[in-house]
Amino acid sequence: MADKTGTPNKLTEPGLWVERIGGRALPPHLPALFLDRDGTINVDTDYPSDPAEIVLRPQMLPAIAAANRAGIPVVVVTNQSGIARGYFDWSAFAAVNGRVLELLADQGVFVDMVLACAYHEAGVGPLAISDHPMRKPNPGMLAEAGNRLALDLQRSLIVGDKLADMQAGKRAGLAQGWLVDGEAAVQPGFAIRPLRDSGDLGDLIAAIEALGRANRS
Template identity: 40%
Template sequence: MNKALFLDKDGTLIPDIPYNVDPAQITLNVETIEGLQTLSANGYKLIVVSNQSGIARGYFSVEDFQPVIRKIRDLFKEQDLELTAFYFCPHHPEGTVEGFSIQCDCRKPQPGMLLQAAAEHDIDLTKSWMIGDILNDVEAGNRAGCKTVLIDNGNETEWIAGPYRVPTYTCKTINQAAGFIEQYV
């Protein structure tokens, strides 16, 4: 079985620009590349899992979001990284777009995207990590059975406690997370 790094997109992997679908505004966050390269070389599959409520809210469509995925794949390739998969949840219970304004099991903090990725890519969740910048990311990873990293960069503003909301490790960058993950195993 494979092991994976599940990566939140906005605020973790790339700068958080709310509801952005302009590929020209997408760059990798500083201090991510070296860590991703190290962990990829150590056998981790790189998988993005991202809530995209802008689709349910009618701000952009699934089709509008596809260039964002392509841009992130291209940025990975430029750094000799392979993006194994990209999953996104288009739902939000308060959305306005029919079919997307639902309660689902894929919207983080639910673990649906991680569970789907594990099934489709033969991933051992107990050997995998979820890295995100808010506690909903941590909760999704913990619920799926992963170890978790909170990138504490100021994006978590609610700090709602709960049994699944305690990260295995907290740090400022993916590069720092990589150093911890390498030593953890």
């Protein structure tokens, strides 16, 4: 849905999209599963702007399903510099994002919130901001979701395909993240775990299930 100017009404400011999906009631102080979108949930087609080209990465479906079963909120946090660069607009983003959500629903899984940041130093007008606090590797989108959903960020997990995703998780106070096709690394207060094969995926699912058990205890 859009306002009278045609701008999607999920925008809380010119470069920040916040969309609550489904509206299921969530108790406070839950951990979340934070997910990057392009290259993590769906195949990255280099600034995706055509809903018809969206293809899910099947590796993430079991992890999202595990979070859904465990009652763990799933939050998408995605940089979208293509908007700042003028490659497409927020309406195109909305169409692509809607297709991602539709494909996930077809697989029986869902997310609870989507946040997208379009600020970038190469942008124009109000989007031309370097190192904006909402843009990963900065933690702004995670903190925003944490405030809106009353999340326990310290127990939350993040999965992404870039080091910027891991850096955003660390800066937001998370303890660990899974890097798609990456290497393991231990930093002060934060562990990067690889997500390359079924064994790595099993470790991620086990971590999600452990969070679910802790919430029920």
